[in-house]
Amino acid sequence: WGFGVFWLVMAIASTIYGLKRGKVAFNIGWWGLTFPTGVFISATNTFAKEFSNNGFKVFGAVLTISLFVLWVFVMGKTIQGVYSKKMLVAPCLAKLQTIQPPATQPVQEAE
Structure with missing residues (x-):
């Protein structure tokens, strides 16, 4: 649990640091924040129940x-991104040039 607190603080600090400098843009990967946070909350609430500790309850x-x-x-930004269609484009693929298939010659029948 203590290791989880360390990584929670690191994640919050690095996200705030990046947001302040405009280096963190919203993408679908932000949904990855919700599951581990929920698991950590579940552990915290279990500790509160098992140890009858008000500090864990408040936290x-x-x-x-x-x-x-x-x-x-995250839900609001996702809806906004889907509505504007920005969420439906992979930036890494948008920069690629489309490759046209070579022109095909009609097949000639053998004599």
Whole structure:
């Protein structure tokens, strides 16, 4: 659990750092933030129940609200991206030139 807190802090700090400098753009990969965060919240709430600890309960509640806000944000950006069709284009493929197949000659029958 402690290792999870470390990585949660690192993820939040690096995301904020990137957002402030305009180096982090929204993409479909942001959905990957929701599952591990939910699992970490589940572990936190289990600790709160098993240890009867109010600190874990409060931390779990704060994380749950944060996850809800994150989910709403990601859902909103996804809907916006699909509506504008920006989410439906792979940037790495958009730069490729299309290759035209070679012109085919009609097949001549053997005499």
